[in-house]
Amino acid sequence: MTTSDQLSPGSREWLLAFADDEHMIGSRHAAWIGLGPFLEEDLAFCSIAQDELGHAIRLYEFITDEVDRFALLREPAEYRSAWLTELPCDHWDQALTRHWLYDQAEQLRWGALSRSSDDGLQALVARAEREEAFHRQHAELFLSRIAAGGEEGRARIRSALEFLLPYAVAIWEPVAGESEALSDGLITTGSDSLAQQWEDSIKTSLEGWDLSTSWPQPISGQDNRHARTPEFPALLASLQEVITIDSAAIW
Amino acid sequence: MTLPSIDAVLATVDDPEYPGLSIVDLGLVESFDVADGHVTVGLIPTFSGCPALQMIADDVVSAFESRSDVTGCTVEWLAGPVWGTDRLSGQGRARLASDYTVVLRRKDGTLRCPVCGSDTVTDQSMAGPTRCRSIAWCNECRNPVEVMR
Known part of the structure; x- marks a missing residue:
């Protein structure tokens, strides 16, 4: 397994961005426990959250030996999460739409790692892809049914898409040193190509659901994932609640 | 401690979600070895986000460390292979159906x-x-x- 001192800065940055995305989206999904529109949906969002947090842990392990402290106790500027994953999305239509947009992208990111020069990463990809199939099925089952339903649901999804798409497109902003991650063989596909595949698949689904929308420019200001959303400090503070009371607590 | 007896000890460790069903029957045990009395066990999780992983690892360690012929025990969660329901033993399947x-x-x-x-x-x-x-x-x-x- 790769250890942090063997990773080039570019490869580290690529893994860090992915790990932080998984951490933040997992944390945001987990907030639906007890608040989902019905019991099974509470459980579904939280099951998905558990997987994403599990993926974050496994990815952090390639970067650090102290996963908990690294995951929770960095300065905000040291995180590399995409803004899409940091947003609260405290309406279920938004949370569901983000879950779909994100997991379509996540599938492609695992794919980019699937022929990685690192055996440990390849093994992780095999596990993650099995889990992600359930996530995509969940998102698509709901979106396709809402799309085929009444005008209120369709309007909500359309408005969630309009709000979220500029953030989702920005997930593909290449991390600093992506070319190094490619030349290391850590990944075998660059963000340009992944972004195109993602856009094609999103557009095809939206067309099928008669929810096509004008394609936006990425939200500006993410600064290669160095800048945080205004909502991030509160999210990080809530994640730190346990470790600041008991630094030996297990995450 | 012999390898068959390690297998037997592992068969006494139950999954926390299914008392009565061992981690062997559930297909979590991938490898084990012993050297100079120190037992090493390689496990694979059902799902990456399973919150019981630490509990399972702790249970394995205590099952071995209570024995006089063992000097220590290390549990490692392996990246591969990927767990699937095909890893469940026949006994595991029967118990899941009858008890759960x-x-x-x-x-x-x-x-x-x-x-x-x-x-x-x-x-x-x-x-x-x-x-x-x-x-x-x-x-x-x-x-x-x-x-x-």
Whole structure:
């Protein structure tokens, strides 16, 4: 397994961005426990959250030996999460739409790692892809049914898409040193190509659901994932609640 | 300590979600070895986000460390292979069905009710009480059924 001192800065940055995305989206999904529109949906969002947090842990392990402290106790500027994953999305239509947009992208990111020069990463990809199939099925089952339903649901999804798409497109902003991650063989596909595949698949689904929308420019200001959303400090503070009371607590 | 006796000790460690069902029957044990009295066990998780992983590792360590012929025990969660329901033993499957009304999907995707044996079981929700179980319903005896996935 790769250890942090063997990773080039570019490869580290690529893994860090992915790990932080998984951490933040997992944390945001987990907030639906007890608040989902019905019991099974509470459980579904939280099951998905558990997987994403599990993926974050496994990815952090390639970067650090102290996963908990690294995951929770960095300065905000040291995180590399995409803004899409940091947003609260405290309406279920938004949370569901983000879950779909994100997991379509996540599938492609695992794919980019699937022929990685690192055996440990390849093994992780095999596990993650099995889990992600359930996530995509969940998102698509709901979106396709809402799309085929009444005008209120369709309007909500359309408005969630309009709000979220500029953030989702920005997930593909290449991390600093992506070319190094490619030349290391850590990944075998660059963000340009992944972004195109993602856009094609999103557009095809939206067309099928008669929810096509004008394609936006990425939200500006993410600064290669160095800048945080205004909502991030509160999210990080809530994640730190346990470790600041008991630094030996297990995450 | 011999390798067969390590296997026997592991068979006494139950999954925390299924008392009576061992981690061996559940297919979590991938490898084990012993050197100079120190036992090393390689496990694989059902799902990456399973919250019981630390508990399982702790239970394995205490099962070995209580023995006089063992100097220590290390548990490692392995990146591969990927766990699947095909790793469950026959005994594990039988116990899941009889004690927990949990079944495995057949190759053709259908389900058999563990209570009445009917084939009229339909999926209800992909998310069940744990990460590795979904919920179905028997239309014949009207019992909820859990599906290991």
